[in-house]
Amino acid sequence: MKTRKSLFTLFSLLLLASLALAACGPAATEAPPAATEPPAATEAPATAAPATEAPAADPMADLIAAAQAEGMLTTIALPHDWCNYGEAIETFKTKYGLEVNELNPDAGSGDEIEAIKANKDNPGPQAPDVIDVGFAFGPSSKAEGLIQPYKVSTWDSIPADAKDAEGYWYGDYYGVLSFLVNTDVQPEVPQDWADLLDPKYNGQVALSGDPRASNQAIQSVFAASLANGGSLDDAQPGLDYFAQLNSAGNLVPLIANNGLVATGETAVRITWDYNALAAIDSFEGNPAAQVVIPASGRFAGVYVQAISAYAPHPNAAKLWMEFLYSDEGQTIWMKGYCHPIREQDMRDRGVIPADLLAKLPDVTGAVFPTVAQLDAAKALITANWDAAVGANIQAAP
Numbered sequence: 375m376k377t378r379k380s381l382f383t384l385f386s387l388l389l390l391a392s393l394a395l396a397a398c399g400p401a402a403t404e405a406p407p408a409a410t411e412p413p414a415a416t417e418a419p420a421t422a423a424p425a426t427e428a429p430a431a432d433p434m435a436d437l438i439a440a441a442q443a444e445g446m447l448t449t450i451a452l453p454h455d456w457c458n459y460g461e462a463i464e465t466f467k468t469k470y471g472l473e474v475n476e477l478n479p480d481a482g483s484g485d486e487i488e489a490i491k492a493n494k495d496n497p498g499p500q501a502p503d504v505i506d507v508g509f510a511f512g513p514s515s516k517a518e519g520l521i522q523p524y525k526v527s528t529w530d531s532i533p534a535d536a537k538d539a540e541g542y543w544y545g546d547y548y549g550v551l552s553f554l555v556n557t558d559v560q561p562e563v564p565q566d567w568a569d570l571l572d573p574k575y576n577g578q579v580a581l582s583g584d585p586r587a588s589n590q591a592i593q594s595v596f597a598a599s600l601a602n603g604g605s606l607d608d609a610q611p612g613l614d615y616f617a618q619l620n621s622a623g624n625l626v627p628l629i630a631n632n633g634l635v636a637t638g639e640t641a642v643r644i645t646w647d648y649n650a651l652a653a654i655d656s657f658e659g660n661p662a663a664q665v666v667i668p669a670s671g672r673f674a675g676v677y678v679q680a681i682s683a684y685a686p687h688p689n690a691a692k693l694w695m696e697f698l699y700s701d702e703g704q705t706i707w708m709k710g711y712c713h714p715i716r717e718q719d720m721r722d723r724g725v726i727p728a729d730l731l732a733k734l735p736d737v738t739g740a741v742f743p744t745v746a747q748l749d750a751a752k753a754l755i756t757a758n759w760d761a762a763v764g765a766n767i768q769a770a771p
Contacts, residue, residue, distance in 0.1 A: 433527070434696065438470060440689035446473045447690040450489055450502040451481035455632060455652050457547055458710025465706065466697050472690055475499050480631065480769065482588030483507035490520045490682045503685040504694055508589025510748035512543030512678040521680040524692050526699040531719035536676060546698065547648075547712035548676040550667055550737040551597045554650035558661040559638040566669040567601040567615065570642065576623050580630035580640035582649070584767040585616075585759045588629075591767070593675045594644045595759075596743070596751045601671030606743045609751035613762040620765045629769045636661055639770070646675065647735055648711035667737055674740040676715075701725055708734075 454460025493501035523541035536545030583591035599612030704714035
């Protein structure tokens with residue numbers, strides 16, 4: 375735009391100079407009327423842009439305006455230390471001037487789905503606009519008519535096997551299950567699932583959710599099965615393993631979080647590596663802690679985003695998705711140690727800061743189950759946890 379404007383200015387100066395030279399002596403101060411009129415548009419050279427040319431329209435302008443008219447976005451189950459969601463939410467609010475109503479940050483994927491169901495006819499503050507749930511919850515939510523389709527502008531750079539072809543759900547990031555250990559309380563750091571059965575871990579091991587509803591907890595049981603003779607098609611050994619852990623008195627019936635790890639109430643937390651690494655940053659050495667990717671049963675979990683079919687603020691929800699799937703949003707997730715779903719595209723274009731890449735742990739050998747395998751494991755674990763394990767995992771009082 376700047377180049378074209380310069381050419382037009384140069385052309386105008388040349389035109390005025392030629393007119394001055396064409397006039398005779400003193401008469402130049404009295405130019406004929408025609409000389410005071412701008413040249414006809416057809417006389418302009420092809421390279422000159424019309425003076426009235428408008429700047430290119432922002433393709434997001436209409437969506438931004440519609441979202442700002444709604445004024446709010448309602449989220450659910452987004453702890454600020456999970457994948458750096460705290461920065462994501464604050465950046466979104468500042469960037470677009472929207473309020474973000476945050477519901478139950480410690481909810482599990484099942485709770486998110488239930489919140490949509492419970493608020494189908496309620497456009498109030500308890501109705502979530504968007505959800506971030508385990509991979510298996512995407513297809514099932516679509517089948518139940520609970521989510522609506524939307525394809526972000528970066529859609530083509532999301533791997534085909536990590537999104538619904540019609541745009542109902544789309545992978546956002548993934549991580550690998552790990553052990554977060556408070557080494558001030560437990561200096562003998564477990565290196566694999568079998569180690570957690572040792573009596574030295576009595577009353578110290580906790581899941582990060584209720585396996586009857588939480589995706590993270592369900593997949594922790596699934597991961598344990600891989601380390602105990604199971605497979606991606608057989609999660610039963612995972613239930614058997616947690617039954618042993620509970621019988622030994624090592625399993626604490628609390629939903630672990632970083633605060634409970636810090637106080638030592640749950641000295642060993644089974645959680646996604648990105649949560650564990652972010653926790654260590656937040657501890658700042660007090661307490662001392664370590665993150666371990668277990669030697670066996672390395673299990674990778676993909677989460678997916680979707681917009682509620684009953685979203686009270688559908689345009690704000692779409693704008694949130696555009697933000698999360700932009701390079702900016704994906705980089706914010708990576709700062710929280712998550713592998714963003716568009717990571718390969720961003721690597722190919724060389725837009726990821728080297729220091730962020732260097733912080734991600736080695737997760738060689740991690741396996742990615744299919745949706746069908748996740749569905750089968752979820753059905754088995756949620757239906758049989760009470761009978762097989764008998765631990766009533768609940769949030770800390």
